[in-house]
Amino acid sequence: MRDAGCHFLAARNMPCGHIIRNDGCILALLHLYRFEKKEVPKTMKIVIDRSNCISCGTCWETCPDFFEENKDDSFSQITEKYRLDGNNAMGVPTADLEDCATQAASGCCADVISVVEE
Ligand code: SF4
Numbered sequence: 001m002r003d004a005g006c007h008f009l010a011a012r013n014m015p016c017g018h019i020i021r022n023d024g025c026i027l028a029l030l031h032l033y034r035f036e037k038k039e040v041p042k043t044m045k046i047v048i049d050r051s052n053c054i055s056c057g058t059c060w061e062t063c064p065d066f067f068e069e070n071k072d073d074s075f076s077q078i079t080e081k082y083r084l085d086g087n088n089a090m091g092v093p094t095a096d097l098e099d100c101a102t103q104a105a106s107g108c109c110a111d112v113i114s115v116v117e118e
Pocket of ligand 1: 048052058075107110
């Protein structure tokens, strides 16, 4: 007999036959929870060690929506829209900017841009 848990799984095209064999849907729901948890996309965070930036311009030329030159000290900073907690050295790119932000980090000749995945 199918209970609410089995219908929940069936709605996601997951068979609950093995659940019945294992005597209950609670185990399966725990399995589903782990399955769905793995699908949660990681968040990418970009961190610039601004004190060691040499102002070569590679990052803001590679990914101008995400990096820019600070007009006061000429070092790289995250554009305001993508800053984390207002910190100009830390930001989270939207999905469409992740590739160019990563390329900019790879191309930094001073190696002062870190990509952190959480
Ligand atoms: S690529 Fe690196 S060194 Fe060059 S401006 Fe950007 S952060 Fe600074």
